[in-house]
Amino acid sequence: MYTRLRTIGWNDTFERHFAALDRPDLIPGRVVGVHKTSFRVLTEEDIRMVVPAGLLLHEDLARSEYPAIGDFVALRPSEDGGVLVALLPRQTKFSRAVGGAGGRISALTEQVIAANIDYVFIVTALDADFSLERIERYVAAVGASGAEPVLILNKSDLVRDQHEFERQVRESAPDLPVHTVSALDETGVSALRAYFREGVTAALIGSSGVGKSTLTNRLVGAGVAVTGAVREEDGKGRHTTTAREVYLLPGGGVLIDNPGLREIAVWSETARDTFEDIRELALTCRFRGCTHSSEPGCAVRAAIQAGRLDARRVEGYRQLEQESQAASRQDSRTSRRSGAGRSGRAKGKRS
Ligand code: GDP
């Protein structure tokens, strides 16, 4: 059953969960686009825009239970689209921490940005981007999601000795599959195509500028984007455009290229753990709510100056704090507006 859905990741486990719903009025599908008030869902027959059932908008529903890109769901089809009724249990999930009360790190809640991804290609470039520490952070974030990490060392055309980089990676992460490629001249790219068997879902993550878009274009080739650019009105009457995010590859397999996923390491729960020492230090700053930029008596800046703390890590920490605060401000604005959708939902009870 559901042969088309199987090519894009549907399997016996999903089928069992779907059957257990015992709802002959529902059909299964996969979320390939999440918009402000609707979802784009690929079903066995077609692609349709569906709206969330009231249950999914209930304020007691944990935020992490809201459908994300890659989720398999059950929907009630109708002439003009349908209603997304249930989320089928996820096999892997990428979460980020979003602001809880006051936007403080201690009150973050989990938001799922992508689900049911089998392989995550961690893309780094053999130039100034190369950092074993960053690679480790990405590997930890992928591990936490349940997906398999695969490291891609891109821009091999820029270096004389790629083996030195490969050697360093093998030493720090012996089990991590590593592919050295040049997305520009296509060297090594064919080895990556082998991952996209039927039913496999993969995603690319990595800093901006490392070549994710170039690589996506190479891999997708004659594939189809199932998330077209969608224009819709936000609550203030402005139009927003959602980029293409999900591609069906010619040999079967799905590639997810999601902006939230791209920078996951900054957001992940794992990243929060790696900032534990900074968080503790920040408790000893003179001012509560110290931003560690110019306040007097800042323990964090003092530690940087004394060479006990890496300024770049502090930058990452500040970025996480600022972004989680921005997310929580955004939350309180949108929930007052009673809007539906990913950013407009009331905060979950988990915190
Ligand atoms: P993204 O931000 O990760 O999506 O990176 P892009 O795909 O936009 O690439 C950033 C820049 O790096 C562009 O100018 C690309 O042409 C260039 N680039 C991508 N892959 C390679 C590569 O393998 N070698 C070289 N020399 N440049 C590359």
Ligand code: ZN
């Ligand atoms: Zn401070």
